[in-house]
Amino acid sequence: MEILDLQLVHALYVDGRASFRRIAAVLGVSEQTVARRYRRLRETGAVRVVGRLDPRFLGHAEEWVLRVRCAPSATLAVATALAERSDTYRIQLASGGTEIGCHIQTSDQRARDALLLDKLPATRQVTSVEAHQVLRLFRGGPDGWHTPIASLSPGQVAELAPPPPEAEPLDLDEGDRPLLDELARDGRANHAALAASTGWHESTVRRRIDRLRTSGTLYFGVDFDEHLLGWSSHTLLWISVSPAALGAAGAALARCPQIAYAAATTGPTNLLATALCADAGALYEFITGQVGLLPGVQTVQTAPVLRVVKRAAAFP
Numbered sequence: 001m002e003i004l005d006l007q008l009v010h011a012l013y014v015d016g017r018a019s020f021r022r023i024a025a026v027l028g029v030s031e032q033t034v035a036r037r038y039r040r041l042r043e044t045g046a047v048r049v050v051g052r053l054d055p056r057f058l059g060h061a062e063e064w065v066l067r068v069r070c071a072p073s074a075t076l077a078v079a080t081a082l083a084e085r086s087d088t089y090r091i092q093l094a095s096g097g098t099e100i101g102c103h104i105q106t107s108d109q110r111a112r113d114a115l116l117l118d119k120l121p122a123t124r125q126v127t128s129v130e131a132h133q134v135l136r137l138f139r140g141g142p143d144g145w146h147t148p149i150a151s152l153s154p155g156q157v158a159e160l161a162p163p164p165p166e167a168e169p170l171d172l173d174e175g176d177r178p179l180l181d182e183l184a185r186d187g188r189a190n191h192a193a194l195a196a197s198t199g200w201h202e203s204t205v206r207r208r209i210d211r212l213r214t215s216g217t218l219y220f221g222v223d224f225d226e227h228l229l230g231w232s233s234h235t236l237l238w239i240s241v242s243p244a245a246l247g248a249a250g251a252a253l254a255r256c257p258q259i260a261y262a263a264a265t266t267g268p269t270n271l272l273a274t275a276l277c278a279d280a281g282a283l284y285e286f287i288t289g290q291v292g293l294l295p296g297v298q299t300v301q302t303a304p305v306l307r308v309v310k311r312a313a314a315f316p
Helices: 003-014 020-027 031-043 075-083 109-122 154-160 176-185 191-198 202-214 243-254 280-289
Strands: 047-053 062-070 088-094 099-106 126-139 218-224 233-241 259-265 271-277 297-310
Touching: 003 020, 003 031, 003 047, 003 154, 003 218, 020 031, 020 154, 031 047, 047 176, 062 075, 062 109, 075 088, 075 099, 075 297, 088 233, 099 109, 099 297, 109 126, 126 243, 176 191, 176 202, 176 218, 191 202, 202 218, 233 243, 233 280, 243 259, 243 271, 271 280, 280 297
Parallel strands: none
Antiparallel strands: 047 218, 062 099, 062 126, 088 099, 088 297, 126 259, 233 271, 233 297, 259 271
């Protein structure tokens, strides 16, 4: 991928709704060039901007990570069924197709319990289910726009960065749902399209998005195809760390450019990460040269990802 494309992706991580004109000014190219490059990346499935809600502002919303083991012949069907749920994301087939990694975010405890206690255990091809609650996010959420695609200078990042949220909770109502659904599908949808889907005036749409963002309730992330962006090794790392060193290990891991996601969790392994490397050799060097040297690390389980069934967006 050309350097300009990587710079554009990095710019979208900084501010997913930054105008093409603003991005073009920072990159030193024409607005038409930026728009054309983005359309090509979007149409090929390399990149998609998505609007997401910060669970810290949603009262009782919790994030869980499921580790589901299945008979290989049933893994894709089970993963596809999970992807149809609106509360799931980051669904991946790993470990030679015998394991599913799945994130779930919900404030509906009954729906969560029905999935964990009834539906999955009752599926004949499912051999085991582990549910790990996310306790602390180190990289990959609202504050995790920083990315392995580090193609902009600190000065360029500062020019693009939106104002920090005010961190004041904002109550959502049913009128917000159509807007949020559309932004979950396409975080860069223009105000005219959003007005048509919500029935609001364009100025109302603009004000509501601004209000949701400044309150910290809404943020914009980037879904990307890691293979199209140059990483052939996409691996889940299930790491066991001594409790006293967990915070230091998680923070250090999050600073590694190979890490796209890192979180402290419950369970026998208490630090989960997603590593993106150029190839198997680079993954080996990363695990032995950096992960293994983190404070308090006791064990590291690796689960190579074969296929991504659903990314960070609310819809597959």
